[in-house]
Amino acid sequence: MSQPQPTLPASLDDDWSARRADARRNHEKIITSALEVFAERGLAATVPEVARRAGVGKATVYRSFATKADLIEAVAEYQLRWMEHRIAQALAEPDAYQALTTLMGDLAERLAGDRVLAEIVPASFEARNRNLLTEIEALVNAAREQGSLRPEVTVKDFQILFGGYSRQLVAMEIRDPAVWRRYSELLLKALST
Incomplete structure (x- = not known):
C-alpha cells in the first residue's frame, strides 16, 4: 500500500506559486528586453545589456536561457x-x-x-x-x-x-x-x- 503524499502548508504553496508567477514575469521581461536590445545592436548585444534593460540580474537571464545563443534563438523564433x-x-x-x-x-x-x-x-x-x-x-x-x-x-x-x-x-x-x-x-x- 502506497504512502499518502504530503501536502505543502498553504503558506508554502502560495509562496511557490508566487515565485513561479515572478519567474514568468521575469521571463517575459527578459524576452521583451532581448527583442529591444538585439533589435538595436544585433549580435553585438550582450546578456548583461539584456539583464539591465529587463531590470534583472545576469543570473536571472541565465536561469531562463543557459547561453547567449539560446537567448538569440528565442529572439529569432x-x-x-x-x-x-x-x-x-x-x-x-x-x-x-x-x-x-x-x-x-x-x-x-x-x-x-x-x-x-x-x-x-x-x-x-x-x-x-x-x-x-x-x-x-x-x-x-x-x-x-x-x-x-x-x-x-x-x-x-x-x-x-x-x-x-x-x-x-x-x-x-x-x-x-x-x-x-x-x-x-x-x-x-x-x-x-
Missing part, C-alpha cells in the same frame, strides 16, 4: 513567427501584387529598426526560411500571373535584390524606415510591368 504571420496575411489577400508590395514594404520597415532580422534570422532556422521563401514564391507567382510583374521575374530575383539592398543598408547603418521603403519601392518598380 519570435521574429520568424512575425514573418510567418505577415506572409500568411499577404497570401490571403485577393490582389497578389498589392499584397506583395505591402509585404515588401513592411519587411523593409521592420529591417530598418531591427538588426535581429538582418543578422540573426537569415542564418537561423534554415528549413523554416525555405518554407517562408516558398510562400513568398507563391505570392510572386500569383502577382506575375495577374500581369503585374514581368514574365521572367522569379522569387530568386526578389531574394537577391531585397537581400542585397538590405545588407548594404545595414552595413551603412541606415535605419530610416523611409529609406528602406524607398528601396523596396524601387525594387518593385524594376520588376513590375
